[in-house]
Amino acid sequence: MFCALTLVLLCAPGGHLDSHSLRYYYMGVSAPGHGMPDFSMIGYVDDQQIDLYRSDIGVSVPVAPWMKEKPEYWERSTQIGKQHEALYRHEVKIGMERFNHTGGFHFVQVLRSCELRDDGSTIAHQQYRYDGEEYMYFDLPTATFIPTMAEAQITTQRWNSPEVRGGERAKNYLENICIENLKRFLKYGRGNLERRVRPGVKVTGQKFGDVTKLHCHVYGFHPRTVHVKWVKNGVDDVPTYETTHVLPNPDGTYQIRVSVDIRPNEGNTYSCYVDHSSLEEPLLVPWEQSPTSVLVVIISLVVTIILVVTSVIAGVTIYKRRKDDYTATSTSDTTSDSGRAVTA
Secondary structure (H helix, E strand, O other): OHHHHHHHHHOOOOOOOOEEEEEEEEEEEOOOEOOEOOEEEEEEEOOEEEEEEEOOOOOEEEOOOOOOOOHHHHHHHHHHHHHHHHHHHHHHHHHHHHOOOOOOOOEEEEEEEEEEEOOOOEEEEEEEEEOOEEEEEEEOOOOEEEEOOHHHHHHHHHHHOOOOOHHHHHHHHHHHHHHHHHHHHHHHHHHHHOOOEOOEEEEEEEEEOOEEEEEEEEEEEEOOOOEEEEEEOOOEEOOOOEEOOOEEOOOOOEEEEEEEEEOOOOOOOEEEEEEOOOOOOOEEEEOOOOHHHHHHHHHHHHHHHHHHHHHHHHHHHHHHHHHHHHHHHHHHHHHHHHHHHHHO
């Protein structure tokens, strides 16, 4: 259950193709158990988890082997984790009150993320969810918390007030502290984080009546961020396609599958478009009908023609044979009658 709920935020996009990001995921729950702690705090640089704090562990621990922070860093990180643990227990109770929940399992999630692009520009955002639904977010340019549900209005008013000044602290973290930490972590893990592995691409199709479902399986790539879509005639996006999340492989690479339903028309071509930081130019892999399928169609058509011709020939032969038998029988009957007449 812990992994499933964490995926609600982990499935957020990992960033621009030419960038690095630092993301922290916070989650507090109303009813711990079944592997769920009261509170958890997970840090990621790009696609790699770097640290973890959980209330059932009580300490902040490194996860990525290249995290070379000194012991005092982990002591300070543990204190931050304990402070957030107490805060999120309170926020879960407040959330339940705002949404009129008196019991049961409920959870609050927060994502804090900053991104450093190769051109030196930075972006950041902070997102809040209750039971998986966004109820407010932080607007960085105005340093203001914005409610997206009525239940969050009281909280945003308090955090935006001159007395609390929560927006100033959030803005300082996202624009300064988060970026400074990201730059430091990148120095530790640059060799691993900047590893580039070119994706493999496999395109297949399945026919269901007059509809064909095309699958584009992109696999074995690193880093995690990738852009995959279907295009028609090399330029036009194909709408309403379905996609899986980017999934990890045991060797540290990733995979994704993007599918679309089409009704093939003569003259139209369909290709899978793949853009990844390991590629000098995006890939455009065309879908081609399987030669085996074409051969099967041709063989079936030939067999059908042979069967029809054979049936026609057989029918004509039987008809002629019956006609000849009928003529012979009629001639024999006439001769016999004439013979009897002469004899009489």
